[in-house]
Every structure is written in structure tokens, then in C-alpha cells.
Amino acid sequence: MKYADLIAKMTLEEKCSLLSGEGNFTTKSVKRLNIPGMFLSDGPHGLRKQAGAADHLGLNASLPATCCPTAATMANSWDPELGEELGKMLGEEAKAQGVSVLLGPGLNMKRSPLCGRNFEYFSEDPYLAGKMAAAYIRGIQSQGVAACPKHFAANSQETLRMHSDSVVDQRTFREIYLTGFEIAVKEGHPQSIMSAYNRINGKYANEDKELLRDILVDQWGFDGFVVTDWGGSNDRAEGLKCGNALEMPATGGNSDRELVAAVKAGTLSEDVIDQRLDEYLNVLFATVIPEDAPKEFDVDAHHATARKAAESTIVLLKNEDSILPLKAGTSVAVIGDFAQTPRYQGAGSSMVNPTKLDCALSVIKSGSGLKLVGFEPGFIRHGGADEAKKNTAVELAKNAEIVLMYMGLDEISESEGLDRKHMKIHQNQVDVLEAVAKVNPNVVVVLSGGAPIEAPWLDSCKAVVHGYLGGQAGAGAVVDVLTGKVNPSGKLAETWAMKYEDTPAYRHFPGTEATAEYREGLYIGYRYYQTAQVPVRFPFGYGLSYTTFAYADLRADDKSVTFTVTNTGSVPGAEIAQVYVSRKGGVVFRPEQELKGFVKVFLNPGECKTVTVELDDKAFRYFNVKTGKFEVESGDYEIRVGASCADIRLTATVAVKGTDAPAPYDLSKLPSYCSGKVSDVGDTEFEYLLGRPIPPAKWDRSAPLGMNDTFSQLFYAKRWIGRLVYAILTHLKNKAEAKGTPDLNILFIYNMPFRGVAKMMGGAFDMDMSAALVEIFNGHFFKGVGHLLSARSRMNKAKKATDLALAQAGNVKGEN
Numbered sequence: 169m170k171y172a173d174l175i176a177k178m179t180l181e182e183k184c185s186l187l188s189g190e191g192n193f194t195t196k197s198v199k200r201l202n203i204p205g206m207f208l209s210d211g212p213h214g215l216r217k218q219a220g221a222a223d224h225l226g227l228n229a230s231l232p233a234t235c236c237p238t239a240a241t242m243a244n245s246w247d248p249e250l251g252e253e254l255g256k257m258l259g260e261e262a263k264a265q266g267v268s269v270l271l272g273p274g275l276n277m278k279r280s281p282l283c284g285r286n287f288e289y290f291s292e293d294p295y296l297a298g299k300m301a302a303a304y305i306r307g308i309q310s311q312g313v314a315a316c317p318k319h320f321a322a323n324s325q326e327t328l329r330m331h332s333d334s335v336v337d338q339r340t341f342r343e344i345y346l347t348g349f350e351i352a353v354k355e356g357h358p359q360s361i362m363s364a365y366n367r368i369n370g371k372y373a374n375e376d377k378e379l380l381r382d383i384l385v386d387q388w389g390f391d392g393f394v395v396t397d398w399g400g401s402n403d404r405a406e407g408l409k410c411g412n413a414l415e416m417p418a419t420g421g422n423s424d425r426e427l428v429a430a431v432k433a434g435t436l437s438e439d440v441i442d443q444r445l446d447e448y449l450n451v452l453f454a455t456v457i458p459e460d461a462p463k464e465f466d467v468d469a470h471h472a473t474a475r476k477a478a479e480s481t482i483v484l485l486k487n488e489d490s491i492l493p494l495k496a497g498t499s500v501a502v503i504g505d506f507a508q509t510p511r512y513q514g515a516g517s518s519m520v521n522p523t524k525l526d527c528a529l530s531v532i533k534s535g536s537g538l539k540l541v542g543f544e545p546g547f548i549r550h551g552g553a554d555e556a557k558k559n560t561a562v563e564l565a566k567n568a569e570i571v572l573m574y575m576g577l578d579e580i581s582e583s584e585g586l587d588r589k590h591m592k593i594h595q596n597q598v599d600v601l602e603a604v605a606k607v608n609p610n611v612v613v614v615l616s617g618g619a620p621i622e623a624p625w626l627d628s629c630k631a632v633v634h635g636y637l638g639g640q641a642g643a644g645a646v647v648d649v650l651t652g653k654v655n656p657s658g659k660l661a662e663t664w665a666m667k668y669e670d671t672p673a674y675r676h677f678p679g680t681e682a683t684a685e686y687r688e689g690l691y692i693g694y695r696y697y698q699t700a701q702v703p704v705r706f707p708f709g710y711g712l713s714y715t716t717f718a719y720a721d722l723r724a725d726d727k728s729v730t731f732t733v734t735n736t737g738s739v740p741g742a743e744i745a746q747v748y749v750s751r752k753g754g755v756v757f758r759p760e761q762e763l764k765g766f767v768k769v770f771l772n773p774g775e776c777k778t779v780t781v782e783l784d785d786k787a788f789r790y791f792n793v794k795t796g797k798f799e800v801e802s803g804d805y806e807i808r809v810g811a812s813c814a815d816i817r818l819t820a821t822v823a824v825k826g827t828d829a830p831a832p833y834d835l836s837k838l839p840s841y842c843s844g845k846v847s848d849v850g851d852t853e854f855e856y857l858l859g860r861p862i863p864p865a866k867w868d869r870s871a872p873l874g875m876n877d878t879f880s881q882l883f884y885a886k887r888w889i890g891r892l893v894y895a896i897l898t899h900l901k902n903k904a905e906a907k908g909t910p911d912l913n914i915l916f917i918y919n920m921p922f923r924g925v926a927k928m929m930g931g932a933f934d935m936d937m938s939a940a941l942v943e944i945f946n947g948h949f950f951k952g953v954g955h956l957l958s959a960r961s962r963m964n965k966a967k968k969a970t971d972l973a974l975a976q977a978g979n980v981k982g983e984n
């Protein structure tokens with residue numbers, strides 16, 4: 169242990185005090201030993217440091233910071249170098265604002281397009297997500313600030329996120345849900361990592377020793393500290409034993425007392441506390457921000473970097489008759505509310521207070537070279553018919569050569585704490601688009617939104633430019649693509665299904681009661697659509713350019729793939745070439761092909777470059793549930809090089825020498841997984857894949873409510889008081905939804921287990937008081953109130969005793 173001497177000087181109370189928050193985003197200090205506190209802040213695409221009152225979901229304003237494109241957007245750049253540059257900028261801003269740990273990037277897998285937080289995550293593919301995350305981490309940490317990839321792991325839905333149990337087979341877990349984190353840890357070396365809220369196969373992620381120690385530390389070499397997600401601690405001592413060091417946010421010292429008590433009772437060894445403390449201190453001291461570090465950053469330069477990033481992410485989805493780019497002087501009618509009020513980021517803990525904000529309308533007006541004939545909002549942003557608005561839009565459309573139709577997902581559609589219910593955009597937008605297209609066929613749709621949508625309206629426009637959620641400078645970048653100043657080079661990092669019913673987890677997403685069953689196994693995203701041959705709207709890796717590229721001269725072996733790319737068009741552009749590996753037959757079922765490498769190459773017209781993509785240890789491996797390790801099958805593999813997963817241009821076969829482990833399955837028992845047709849896997853087959861009985865998916869409504877049951881379950885409460893609380897919460901939730909702005913606090917409480925009261929109220933409640941609350945909800949009103957009062961007085965007494973113990977050790981109250 170690096171800090172053994174320092175730790176030896178601490179009392180047990182002091183040690184435990186350092187292992188949980190002082191405030192919402194701060195940790196405690198021990199002044200007598202010169203141990204400072206640290207500041208942690210969200211978030212993944214820009215800093216959210218609340219200078220005044222800090223609340224965990226970002227309701228109070230934070231200091232202005234550069235709002236970069238969100239992760240879902242950045243992944244479309246397929247450009248880790250750019251990710252590193254953004255990470256560096258985020259780190260610089262963090263340092264300027266006194267933040268030592270930046271809570272990002274987020275890299276959960278997009279199991280379903282409906283996860284409300286998909287805009288914060290990179291991809292449906294673990295290789296791409298891992299590479300991008302590792303790059304961000306390197307960038308952030310180059311500034312002396314710790315990155316904190318999250319949420320580790322299998323946290324792919326917002327519904328009941330603090331309660332739900334992700335039921336997932338080991339192979340899928342390792343190959344899909346952990347590989348991104350593995351790459352991020354091995355190639356990014358993050359100094360911290362955030363454990364997820366959810367359970368995985370019955371255990372809370374924060375209390376899963378195999379995950380937090382055996383895999384993360386022993387197998388991947390992680391040497392930072394693990395922090396809980398906010399309020400995600402359950403059994404404090406168990407979490408610590410399993411590898412978690414820091415519990416956030418503050419619990420008024422209640423959690424620390426649980427640790428002291430566990431040591432005194434002999435159920436937790438003080439050595440474990442020392443070990444976790446050492447992990448934490450290591451990062452704490454390594455990220456102390458020097459007094460003379462700049463307190464400002466160059467707002468304009470950072471805005472320009474955010475714009476450059478956005479330019480690289482824009483995906484041209486359609487360009488019929490090469491209607492784009494628009495020539496200078498083209499007259500345009502701008503329609504759609506999103507042109508004046510941009511959607512550029514998502515809602516929740518990642519919400520940034522931007523230093524500036526570009527809006528399409530002003531960019532078009534000032535210096536774009538386009539001739540603006542007028543603007544009409546056209547539709548009500550949050551849905552609902554408005555004939556007058558539609559009619560004025562149609563009239564306006566008649567007066568211009570081109571209609572720029574700005575549409576997309578609104579704020580309520582994508583938010584932390586909420587999963588989308590469907591994949592559509594509001595029908596009123598589609599109605600306006602169709603009406604406008606009837607009077608002017610030259611419609612260019614500009615989309616905003618952080619996740620795929622159904623696009624049955626595609627025939628009503630000639631072009632679609634997708635800016636995703638492009639951050640504060642995204643609007644200008646899109647206009648540059650429209651006018652051809654920038655040649656689009658983004659490609660989709662996720663598949664766009666034709667319709668929601670086609671998505672692989674359709675029947676099992678989200679888990680709405682006790683569990684979330686990952687029955688589709690490793691067939692998420694293109695792995696499913698390509699294997700099961702389900703047609704899609706836009707495939708993974710797809711995106712158009714104003715130029716064209718030719719691929720040739722493939723040479724491949726089991727270490728690398730070399731080929732040439734030529735720009736065969738007339739304008740400069742960048743191409744994202746993708747390397748997939750495919751293998752048929754063998755002892756395990758596999759998706760049709762899997763991404764194992766990619767490269768983004770910039771080429772002038774006529775220019776040709778030879779590129780080499782290295783194949784790493786993940787190129788041919790699979791996880792063998794019998795040996796408990798990754799193995800490689802010997803034999804021939806097909807290497808496929810393509811412009812998207814559905815546009816393969818070159819192929820070669822390579823022979824690979826493997827480890828040839830024993831076959832892990834009896835494949836005859838896994839027909840759906842062998843064919844990839846996994847949209848409706850039956851119990852017997854899923855159970856065989858899982859290797860254990862499927863746990864009950866439903867709540868036991870006859871059982872009394874427990875500490876880990878959620879406020880949403882009060883619907884089933886036996887007594888009026890519980891049902892009343894449920895009715896009030898539901899009313900508030902519905903009211904906010906109707907207004908179009910998610911109420912994040914209500915959503916959080918709705919999905920929160922009762923123990924969360926002890927974890928999220930800054931120490932006003934402890935676990936015994938939460939238990940008394942549960943008693944009340946279970947109908948034992950008077951007994952519960954009695955227990956609540958006695959628990960409260962016990963808690964207050966214990967607080968005084970801790971204060972005394974800390975004071976006796978030489979700490980002045982108020983300074984800790």
C-alpha cells in the first residue's frame with residue numbers, strides 16, 4: 169500500500185469518514201493529516217459543476233462550460249483521436265473549475281433504442297464504444313483529472329434502474345456488456361470507475377466481487393477506485409468488501425458509522441478498509457489541483473473545438489438527386505421549431521449550462537450564403553395538432569427553392585430516469601413534413617435527437633442530415649454540411665430499425681418488475697439484424713458523403729488488415745472503413761459478423777492511401793462458459809472490409825491458431841441462438857443458455873414491501889398511506905410529462921428503492937429510519953412511527969458520538 173504510513177496514523181472513524189461524500193459532489197477531508205477533500209462532477213460531454221446549491225440531477229444551474237456533442241453523437245465520428253481532444257478539453261475545464269474527478273464517459277451498451285439515456289452512451293457495439301471511451305479517458309486524464317467511466321455494468325435501461333436485476337448469460341455479459349469497459353480500462357487506464365445501480369444476475373453491481381475485483385482488478389489491471397453511482401449503495405460493508413471504495417453522495421456520516429460498527433462487530437476487517445482507502449488516496453493525491461492552475465479557459469477556442477467535433481459527427485442519411493450541398497444564393501424556407509430552439513443535449517445529470525449556444529436560424533441568416541425567405545415553427549414542439557401553424561408552413565414552403573425542415577425528438581423523449589415508449593417522433597412533425605412536400609418536393613430534413621427513430625416518412629424528403637445531439641456549436645456545423653463547406657463524414661454507431669417491433673429486445677425491454685431478461689443474448693444491434701436477416705432502415709456504420717470512395721488491394725493475416733482507399737469523387741472527404749470478422753460453424757454460435765477494427769481516413773480528390781488496421785486479442789476470441797475464459801477456435805475466419813456493416817467491399821480468409829477449448833454448449837439445445845432469430849426465445853432455451861433457472865420476473869405482490877422495493881411498487885401497498893404516496897408521485901410525474909419537461913426528481917424517486925431515502929437525503933434518514941418507513945407503508949402505522957422516532961434519536965446520538973471521536977483525534981468540527 170502506497171499510503172500505509174498515513175493510514176496508520178488515522179483512527180477508524182477518520183478512515184471511514186473518507187469513504188463517503190461530504191456533500192452531493194464533495195468528499196471529506198482530515199485536516200490534521202493534511203488530507204483534502206475532492207470535487208467530483210458530471211459529466212460526459214461537458215462539465216456540470218454546481219457552484220451554489222448542488223443537487224444530484226442538475227436542477228440548479230451549474231457554472232458555464234462547453235457543451236460538446238453527446239457520446240451518441242461523438243461515436244458517429246468513429247474518431248478516437250477527436251474523442252481524446254475533447255477529453256482533453258473537458259479535463260482542462262474540470263481543472264479550471266477545481267474538479268478532480270469527471271464522471272464520464274458513459275459507455276453502456278445500447279441494448280434497445282428506447283433506453284432513455286442512450287444519448288449519453290456511444291454505441292451498440294462494444295469495440296467502438298470501448299475505443300471511444302478509452303480515448304476520452306486518456307484525454308481527460310492528460311490534464312491531471314481522473315475520468316470515471318460508467319455505469320459498470322449491464323445498465324441498459326432507466327426503468328427501475330436502482331432495483332432491476334439484469335438477467336444475462338455469462339458469455340453475453342463478457343462479450344457484449346463488459347468488452348467496452350475492458351477496452352476502456354486496459355487502453356484508457358481510468359483512475360476511477362462508477363458501479364451501476366442495478367443488480368446483475370442477482371447481485372448489486374456494487375456488491376459483486378467477481379465484477380469489481382476478479383475481473384476489473386485481477387484480469388484487467390484496474391488500479392483506481394470504485395465509486396457508487398449516486399445513491400447506489402445498498403449494504404455498505406458488503407460493497408466495500410467487494411471492491412467499492414467511495415459511496416456517494418453524503419449520508420451525513422451514517423454509512424461511515426455502518427462501517428465502524430461492522431469492524432467492531434468483527435464482520436469487516438479493518439485491513440479491507442485500509443486497502444480501499446489506499447486506492448482512494450492514491451487518486452486523491454494524484455489529482456490535487458495545483459493552486460496556480462488556470463481558473464479560466466478560452467471560451468471561444470473551446471466553442472470552436474466543439475464545432476469541429478460536431479462537424480465530424482454529422483451523418484448524411486439520404487441525398488436523392490444530389491440535392492445537397494446547396495449552392496450559394498439558394499433560397500430556403502426554414503420550417504420547424506428545432507431551427508430556433510435547438511435540441512443539442514439530453515436531460516439529467518449530464519445537462520451542461522453552455523457557454524454559448526448556436527441556433528440554426530441565426531447561423532443561416534448570418535453568412536451562410538443561403539437566401540432565407542422565412543421561418544415558421546410549423547408544429548408544437550411537444551406534439552399535438554395545430555392546423556394554423558401547419559398551413560403557414562405550407563404557404564412559406566411555396567416561396568423557396570428548398571425547404572429545410574428541422575425536426576426530431578423533443579426533450580421529454582430522451583432523459584435520464586425515463587425510457588422511451590416507442591421509436592416515433594411526434595406525428596405533428598410528420599404531418600407538416602408531408603404537407604410541405606406536397607407543395608415543394610425539394611425538402612431537406614435536418615434531424616436532432618440522440619437515438620434512432622422510425623422513418624416511414626423518408627419518401628417525403630430528398631435528403632436527411634442528422635446532427636444527433638451536436639452540443640452548443642452543433643447548429644453551425646449542420647449548416648456547413650448543408651452548404652458543402654463541410655463534407656459529411658459521420659457514420660451511424662447504431663442500427664436504425666424499420667420499426668420498433670423489429671428490435672431484438674422488443675419483447676423484454678424494459679424489464680418492468682423484478683428483472684430485465686437479456687433473452688436476445690449477444691444479438692444486439694447489427695449482430696441481430698444481420699444474422700436473423702431482418703431488413704433495417706439504416707445499417708450500423710452507414711453514412712453518405714459528397715464524394716465516393718473505392719476500396720482495393722486487401723491483404724490480411726491474423727495480426728493486421730491492409731488495404732487501399734481512394735477518393736474517386738471531386739471533393740475532399742473522409743471515409744470510415746470498417747473491419748468485420750466472420751466465422752461460420754465451430755463449437756459456438758456467433759453473429760454473422762462482428763466489428764473488430766476501423767479507421768477514418770481523409771483523402772483529397774483522386775488521392776489513394778494504404779491503411780493498416782491492427783487486429784488485437786479481441787479479434788477472434790469468444791467467451792467459453794465451461795473454461796470461464798476467453799478462447800479462440802482454430803480455423804479459417806473471413807475478414808470483411810466495408811463502408812458499413814451492410815456494404816462489404818473486400819474479403820479475405822485468414823487461418824488462425826486457437827486455444828481449442830472444449831465445446832461449451834450442446835448447440836442442439838440452442839436453436840434460436842444458432843439461427844440468430846432471438847426475438848422470442850422460450851424459457852427452456854434461455855434457461856439452458858443462462859445455466860440456471862430463470863429468476864421470477866414478477867414482483868411477489870403478496871409479500872410485504874422490503875427495503876429494496878421501489879416507490880413505484882406502492883401501487884400495491886396494502887394500506888392507504890402507501891397508495892396515497894403512490895398517487896401523489898404518479899400525479900406529479902404525469903403532470904411533468906404532459907408539460908413536455910421531465911421532472912427528474914420525481915422520476916428518480918419513482919424508480920428508487922426505499923433504502924434510497926437513507927442514501928439520498930444527506931443524512932436526514934439512516935437505514936433504520938428507512939426500514940421504519942417501509943413498516944409504515946406496510947400498514948403498521950403506529951409501530952412504524954414509533955420505530956422511526958426511536959431510530960432518529962439513535963441516529964442523532966450516534967452522530968454526536970462520531971463528532972466527538974473525530975474531535976478527540978484532533979479534527980475541528982466544521983472543518984472535516
Ligand code: BGC
Binds near residue numbers: 210225271318398517
Ligand atoms: C447518474 C450518474 C451521475 C450521478 C451524479 C446518477 O443518477 O446515474 O451518471 O454521474 O447521478 O450526478
